[in-house]
Amino acid sequence: MPRSLPPLNALRAFEAAGRHESFSGAAEELNVNHSAISRHVRGLEDRLGAQLFRDLPRGVALTQAGARYLAAITPALDRIAEATEVFHQRPAGQVTVDAEPLFTMKWLVPRLGDFYARFPDVELRLQANSELADLSRYEADVALRFFHAGPANQAAPLLSDAPLYPFAAPKLVPTPLSPEELLKLPLLRDRREDTWRHWARLAGCPPPAAAASDWRMRARLAYESALAGHGVILASSELAQTDLAEGRLVQCSDIGFRMGSYHLVLAEGVLRRSAVRLFRDWLLDQSAALRSGKQ
Amino acid sequence: MPRSLPPLNALRAFEAAGRHESFSGAAEELNVNHSAISRHVRGLEDRLGAQLFRDLPRGVALTQAGARYLAAITPALDRIAEATEVFHQRPAGQVTVDAEPLFTMKWLVPRLGDFYARFPDVELRLQANSELADLSRYEADVALRFFHAGPANQAAPLLSDAPLYPFAAPKLVPTPLSPEELLKLPLLRDRREDTWRHWARLAGCPPPAAAASDWRMRARLAYESALAGHGVILASSELAQTDLAEGRLVQCSDIGFRMGSYHLVLAEGVLRRSAVRLFRDWLLDQSAALRSGKQ
DNA sequence: CAAGACATGTGCCAAAAAGGCACATAATGT
DNA sequence: ACATTATGTGCCTTTTTGGCACATGTCTTG
Numbered sequence: 001m002p003r004s005l006p007p008l009n010a011l012r013a014f015e016a017a018g019r020h021e022s023f024s025g026a027a028e029e030l031n032v033n034h035s036a037i038s039r040h041v042r043g044l045e046d047r048l049g050a051q052l053f054r055d056l057p058r059g060v061a062l063t064q065a066g067a068r069y070l071a072a073i074t075p076a077l078d079r080i081a082e083a084t085e086v087f088h089q090r091p092a093g094q095v096t097v098d099a100e101p102l103f104t105m106k107w108l109v110p111r112l113g114d115f116y117a118r119f120p121d122v123e124l125r126l127q128a129n130s131e132l133a134d135l136s137r138y139e140a141d142v143a144l145r146f147f148h149a150g151p152a153n154q155a156a157p158l159l160s161d162a163p164l165y166p167f168a169a170p171k172l173v174p175t176p177l178s179p180e181e182l183l184k185l186p187l188l189r190d191r192r193e194d195t196w197r198h199w200a201r202l203a204g205c206p207p208p209a210a211a212a213s214d215w216r217m218r219a220r221l222a223y224e225s226a227l228a229g230h231g232v233i234l235a236s237s238e239l240a241q242t243d244l245a246e247g248r249l250v251q252c253s254d255i256g257f258r259m260g261s262y263h264l265v266l267a268e269g270v271l272r273r274s275a276v277r278l279f280r281d282w283l284l285d286q287s288a289a290l291r292s293g294k295q
Numbered sequence: 296m297p298r299s300l301p302p303l304n305a306l307r308a309f310e311a312a313g314r315h316e317s318f319s320g321a322a323e324e325l326n327v328n329h330s331a332i333s334r335h336v337r338g339l340e341d342r343l344g345a346q347l348f349r350d351l352p353r354g355v356a357l358t359q360a361g362a363r364y365l366a367a368i369t370p371a372l373d374r375i376a377e378a379t380e381v382f383h384q385r386p387a388g389q390v391t392v393d394a395e396p397l398f399t400m401k402w403l404v405p406r407l408g409d410f411y412a413r414f415p416d417v418e419l420r421l422q423a424n425s426e427l428a429d430l431s432r433y434e435a436d437v438a439l440r441f442f443h444a445g446p447a448n449q450a451a452p453l454l455s456d457a458p459l460y461p462f463a464a465p466k467l468v469p470t471p472l473s474p475e476e477l478l479k480l481p482l483l484r485d486r487r488e489d490t491w492r493h494w495a496r497l498a499g500c501p502p503p504a505a506a507a508s509d510w511r512m513r514a515r516l517a518y519e520s521a522l523a524g525h526g527v528i529l530a531s532s533e534l535a536q537t538d539l540a541e542g543r544l545v546q547c548s549d550i551g552f553r554m555g556s557y558h559l560v561l562a563e564g565v566l567r568r569s570a571v572r573l574f575r576d577w578l579l580d581q582s583a584a585l586r587s588g589k590q
Numbered sequence: 591c592a593a594g595a596c597a598t599g600t601g602c603c604a605a606a607a608a609g610g611c612a613c614a615t616a617a618t619g620t
Numbered sequence: 621a622c623a624t625t626a627t628g629t630g631c632c633t634t635t636t637t638g639g640c641a642c643a644t645g646t647c648t649t650g
Contacts, residue, residue, distance in 0.1 A: 003372070
């Protein structure tokens with residue numbers, strides 16, 4: 001049941017001619033010669049097998065069928081024009097974004113160049129907070145947060161569910177290691193979760209013994225320590241992406257797992273602001289592009 | 296504020312591609328090569344300055360902006376297709392038409408050839424009644440009636456408001472006459488109205504004396520009598536049109552007047568039937584064409 | 591893991607559509 | 621009668637559209 005549409009350019013000519021009840025008027029509106037309108041309308045009439053205009057001593061008038069048709073076509077084209085309008089306005093405004101520090105630095109900031117280029121008139125205000133707090137407390141419009149979330153969460157769409165893998169500076173570990181060897185290295189531990197214990201279980205090894213370097217630190221510090229070659233970190237492959245690509249980190253093992261995922265949380269009612277909608281759309285597109293394999 | 300529409304053919308390509316989330320699929324639907332779709336979409340993206348699709352490892356997916364746009368475009372195109380559909384179906388059905396006998400013969404019947412040619416599957420059932428009767432009494436769908444009507448009547452649109460002029464067979468009156476001479480000829484009078492008295496007043500003459508031939512007869516008979524050369528008739532110039540064109544009648548004077556007009560009356564609810572809508576539209580178009588000077 | 595199938599991008603060229611110009615017709619108003 | 625307005629049409633140019641063939645990159649399958 002492929003839908004059968006009339007020639008759309010002829011339709012635009014007809015619609016303008018119908019509104020003006022004048023081919024010349026339509027021609028002027030569409031910046032073409034009157035003969036173009038005349039031909040389009042005639043072509044459309046032939047194609048539809050119906051007379052749309054009637055000759056007047058001076059000009060033309062819609063027939064009943066033409067008037068009826070016009071009454072359907074005009075709002076349809078209006079709707080198209082309206083939907084298209086959106087792309088022509090350069091949206092402006094501020095968006096306040098609250099995100100976890102490591103995510104901000106390693107995921108968000110590297111992509112913002114694209115956003116700034118596309119929407120130079122939208123001002124992003126970045127805030128870094130680790131805690132899962134009420135958005136209104138920080139006066140943020142959107143927050144990017146890590147949840148131990150279940151599956152699809154309508155209210156908080158997924159941004160990143162990349163699994164955690166072990167990463168280290170290449171000077172510490174020039175080449176992939178066996179799990180046993182890896183667990184003998186200094187393990188950088190996040191302040192909040194003992195992810196290494198979980199990893200060891202997955203790898204089929206005994207839980208790693210506590211060591212001098214096992215001080216648990218904030219994610220941001222742990223990551224910097226890994227970059228400095230002080231140990232191995234379990235980090236999201238998406239966060240590590242740029243450092244991996246530029247050789248500052250290497251992936252030490254194929255064994256990885258998911259602890260949760262990053263999600264987008266919106267403050268009440270902010271979607272009414274076009275700048276916020278824009279940022280949200282852009283974020284979700286970035287996320288989808290990342291997950292679909294390409295950049 | 297000329298509305299700015301995107302290239303509509305590109306839009307159709309985008310819409311199909313968006314629905315399928317596949318350029319090949321869209322190409323198949325539109326019976327073109329996939330490269331045509333690819334180019335159209337790219338052109339639209341360039342023109343809108345926004346990305347509508349994202350590359351997938353295999354195929355494409357809509358971006359947020361693309362999805363939002365599609366959601367507006369699809370119903371608009373649907374609406375166009377729906378409105379266009381009407382022209383493709385060959386409407387069928389019966390329409391029962393009740394009209395005054397003279398109007399039927401001299402106005403309606405001469406034009407019906409056009410109707411039959413356009414809508415061969417619509418069956419017209421013609422009835423002739425002189426009286427202004429309830430439509431339902433005759434079981435007619437539409438009636439064509441002469442009113443002494445005021446101006447625009449929404450419920451009963453105008454069909455013909457041509458003025459009455461004196462007509463006669465050329466063998467009786469080979470050339471236009473002065474009113475005085477004209478009033479000496481046998482005057483054919485309609486059974487219901489003494490229109491000659493009115494005409495004489497307009498022409499600035501005394502009311503015509505009663506004569507042997509002044510028998511008032513039905514309009515149809517009066518008209519036939521005029522054709523046969525038995526006298527002069529006051530008749531609507533639109534009704535006399537064909538006989539005038541073919542030389543069976545000549546107009547005897549430029550003095551004319553309006554007694555009322557022919558209108559279209561519809562029975563309750565019959566507009567729900569497409570055949571009736573069609574006949575009504577056709578009638579109104581005929582009427583408008585006639586009044587606008589051309590055929 | 592190699593081979594084939596899929597899905598899309600692109601250069602090049604041909605076909606088709608659209609548009610402009612000039613002129614014709616027809617009606618209107620001075 | 622004549623300029624003006626509004627549209628139809630033949631002829632030609634320009635623009636758009638589309639197809640083909642090939643390239644890339646991925647997924648599937650034996």
